[in-house]
Amino acid sequence: MDDLFQHEPRKPLAEALRPGSLDEVVGQAHLIGPGKPLRLAVESRTPHSMILWGPPGVGKTTLARILARSFDAEFIPLSAVFSGVKDIREAVERAQALLAQSGRHTILFVDEVHRFNKAQQDAFLPYVESGLLTFIGATTENPSFEVNSALLSRAQVYVLHSLSDEEMRQLIGRARDSGTLAGLSFDAAAESILIGYADGDARRLLNLLEQVRTAAQVRGATTVDAAFLGEVLTLNARRFDKGGDAFYDQISALHKSVRGSHPDAALYWLTRMLDGGADPRYLARRLIRMAWEDIGLADPRAAEVAMNAADTYERLGSPEGELALGQAVIYLAVAAKSNAGYNAYNEARAFVKKDRSREVPVHLRNAPTRLMKELGYGKAYRYAHDEPHAYAAGETYLPDGMEEPGWYRPVPRGMELKISEKLAFLRQLDAQAKQQE
Structure with missing residues (x-):
């Protein structure tokens, strides 16, 4: 009778069809095509440390194995999910033994290297630096944020793309x-x-x-x-990582599509994120932010529409409430655009942060007590509603000695076109008042 445990388990199709050479790899022509970096490395038989950055299932592990085979190097794979400093030390000892016994070089492959903390990443740095190990890391996350700078400086980053x-x-x-x-x-x-x-x-x-x-x-x-x-088959969700690069890339694309006044693109990214499992409440908050940052006073209704959409979602939930978010995105995309208020706020905040503490002018101070009145608080204050056009022409509201900063510069679009015209009229009144002084 056959021993069941003597039989090899059947390989999954993905493993059975794993390429054995660069010529068998599908995709990544920008890295493995003629004259491209990884092809040149193999042809010159010159291994170098690298980080392979790309989404799941695009060949990061496969390329690492092919490179090790092409360089006739020992391939030691580690998974950052299951490995620690102890495993790194064992890999280093194995590499030292191989080098001493047969002169054979070692490639250390670390899958999901972004999951290693700084101490773990630092553990193999001396051996990469000395040349004992050629390091190949694989990650789905942006190495700029997830891999420490010391390791980044010793490894070339290659970006792998999803297959077409x-x-x-x-x-x-x-x-x-x-x-x-x-x-x-x-x-x-x-x-x-x-x-x-x-x-x-x-x-x-x-x-x-x-x-x-x-x-x-x-x-x-x-x-x-x-x-x-x-x-x-059951429907698979689109690739989406609620805490990773895909999330922030798609939020960026949504925001830029709204700013660029492209309703179809904005709708695409919104529904793409909803389909991928993004929290609709988070998306609603981002829409409110977009309304104030990129539309502002050019169309004050945009903020109302965004707020109403957020409230509607709270009342209806998914999927009914998502319709309100979709229509809000369309409105924001087609609304007149202005970042004048956004810029003015940022400029004012930056000025105040570096400026000294200026006193409130006496005529603008409140005078609820007799002493304050005797000190001149509120004296000579002009009540705007009693003035022509409800505007105290020539009056100043900034601290004494502070020049007009001109932070708010309305754009010639939407409601801000009218605002610009009004401000120009008021400045004209100010100029006339100064001439009469």
Whole structure:
């Protein structure tokens, strides 16, 4: 009787189709194509430390393994999720032993290196510096924020991209050519759906193909169409990390689309974030911020619309309340734009922060007591409502000796066009009053 434990477990499709050379890699042509950095490193047989930065399933681990094989180097993989300083020390000891015994070099691969704290990252720095180890780190997070500067200075950062639709089709073709999809045909619509579900992630695409293959075997199906996929697959969320770069990149894209007056793009990024699981309340708060930062007094209704949308969501929740956020985004995108109020506030805040404490002019001070009146508080104050145009022409409201700063500069758009005209009229009254002094 066969011993069950003597059999090798069947490899997942993603592992079975893992490329063994740069020529077999799908995607990342900007790094592995002719004359590109990683291709040149392999051809020159000159390893160097690097950080591979990109989303999941784009080949970071695969490239690291291929590089180690191409350099005939020992490959020691560590996962920052499960490893600590002890594991790093053991890797260093193993690398030292290999070098002493056979002269063989070691590549230390650290997956999810952003999860190592500073002390852990510092632990292998001396050995990277001495040349004992060539370090290859993989991360889905921006190395500028997640990797310490000492390590960054010793490693070249390479950015990997999500696979394009055409590259995903190449991957499906490779799976078909390998025989793993024998007897199974996919129509064009089914391929497009799978590529959409995979969202640029090669590993996810291969896992989906394996799931479909298994379902087809159980059902005795030979053709895969959209209806079949709808029955055997669950919808995968788009790539979205609520605390990572994807989150902040998409928020940035939403804000810039609103600022750029592009309602369709703004709607796309809003719904993309909602689809990915972003908190609608957070998005509502960001819309209110956009209304004040990029629209301001050019259209004061924008802030009202944003506030009302936030209140509506609180009352209705998801998904009904999301409609209000969507319409608020459209309004903000098409509204007249002005950052005059935003700039004026920032300039005033910067001035006050570095300026001395100036006294309130006597004529602007309140005088609720007899002593204060005797000291001249409020004396010569002109009540604006009693003046022509409800404006005390020539009056000053800034501290004594402070020049007019001119922080608020309304733009010639929307409501601020009218504001600009009014301010110009009031300045004209001030000039006339000074001439009469």
